[in-house]
Amino acid sequence: MTAVRITHIGGPTALIEVGGWRLLTDPTFDAPGRRYAFGWGTSSRKLVGPAVAVADLGPIDAVLLTHDHHSDNLDDAGRALLPSAGTVLTTVPGAGRLGGSARGLRAWDTTHLEAPGRPTIEVTATPCRHGPPGSHAIVGEVIGFALRWDGQEHGVLWISGDTVLYDGVREVADRLEVGTALLHLGGVQFPVTGPVRYSMTAAQAVETVGLVRPRTVVPVHYEGWKHFRQGRDAVEREFAGAPEDLRGRVRWLPIGAGVEIPA
Template sequence: MTEVRVTHVGGPTTLIEAAGWRLLTDPTFDPPGRRYAFGWGTSSRKTAGPALGSDQLGPVDAVLLTHDHHADNLDTAGRALLPSAGIVLTTVSGAGRLGGNARGLAPWATWRLESPGRPAIEVTATPARHGPPLSKPLVGDVTGFALRWAGQRHGVLWISGDTVLYAGVREVARRLAVGTALLHLGGVGFPITGPVRYTLTASRAVELCRILRPHTVLPVHYEGWSHFREGRRTVEARLAKAPDGLRDRFRWPAPGTATEVTV
């Protein structure tokens, strides 16, 4: 049985301590208050700061960056941290923009993290779509990540990335046994695009989890920005109506505090 420590820093940013490795997802460390443009008339204001500063993290072996072009997933302070990480795994287009220690993974490509004295971790890029069909020119490329290492009991640790529920995400359920799901929620929306949502809503998250059947679900990236349309209360209300004890699989990490998860 393997224990993993997941510390929710804020937004999509988590520190995953697994198998002797320290992995950081989507670094965001800017203070609150600033409004960031996302392109095509969309923008969002950061309303909450990180629970930990980047100077409190300690060494980072790898950054798992779902996408580099939205500030709620990589902000100014987070970008400054990237050169100090051992490697940055992200989308192919993102690696081209970032250069340096960034490496791009196409969907279902795998990168193997290896180091003497530690078990290897296989990082597999998984499909993600940050909005409705035909939205890619607006939202750009996004990826999720599946982490696999020796000793996992329940299945891979999967990071959804900013995505809606679509065929590519359903493929994750068909191809992988997911033990722990780090889900980006929030039902992102913008005034200019009306009812269109760009990340998982509560109802879609429940539908996805009924397909995945993960042992543990860790929700992240559902608050702290003005573009979120659904917070924790909405998700919990939907879970209260879900069958099969799904609600009991959800654990809400307290920002800044490590959550122990059996994988």
């Protein structure tokens, strides 16, 4: 296998197809317009609906759910599809809340997706900190995912999850060779907490790419919600000032269309 097919459906939601597997990240399929509460006085409105409807999605073998407790990563329609997925991989607290086929992972835990006639996919949970230092007790647990299968030429496929740049992300750079990175961006802010950021800024994205050095960077989690404060324009401006070697790694996927990326 020399390629993986990725469809960016919107927000953090992407369909990953490889070797007969169909994996879905952070399912968000609600219609736009509603306001969602995130706790501690924070909330946001969904501005854009999914580019692919649940009815048109097709079968899903596994859901890679970075966290279950924020509606911009798992909304009502996304939650409704979980029972039809073969496996749900998420945080340990999230698996406890979801039950059913949910399997909980802590950072650097590894599990496997296996099925007859398909390559085994090794899934390793990677660290996330969804906010400033000390925010974990309030914001809750989040993980990313590193996917490895036989035939990869350029390194693992890494889904960063909702995180700022911190030592856990630097550890990813130290421990993994990354071929393709789905970076959760957006520079999330809420009025009630002022300048504090809860996901990577454009500047942090540039620094992360410089550290991890993936062959291909696919931005996600930058549009569709009011609390995403840095969209594509902000990210492109930041990368325009980065070294050419880093600029050339970024690949913006047309939302709703599958694109093959060398693996």
